Amino acid sequence: MFDIMGEDLRNMRLSVGKTTKEMAKKAGVSRVTYENWETGVGEPRMNQFLDIGHACSLSLAPLFKQISTLRDQFNQRDENETPQKVRKRASKKFKT
Structure with missing residues (x-):
């Protein structure tokens, strides 16, 4: 959709020391779904990505x-x- 790779999500998460469970909660999905995104299986919708970015203190x-x-x-x-x-x-x- 917008060319975010699983590794990018992982790097964002690790940069703020959060667990996959914490990030899944921020995105409103299960831990398994979030972990799938990080391994390249599927990807977040735009609103989910924005929630993840906010949780990682990214500037829009x-x-x-x-x-x-x-x-x-x-x-x-x-x-x-x-x-x-x-x-x-x-x-x-x-x-x-």
Whole structure:
């Protein structure tokens, strides 16, 4: 879905010294389900991932800054400019 790998979840969890049971509770799933995610079997939904990120003290500020920048770009577009041109320009700005 959003390219988070099991190893990423494991690293996030270990960085804050939490158990798989604790993380499963934060995500609202069973320990077995959470452990499956860490081994690459399935993956969390976006809301579950955000809960996990919050539990691991990850900052969402960079994501919200990008969203705000995109909002500003779309709000400032010329009335004659097509949405496709705006999307193309915005996608170029955030390519890594």
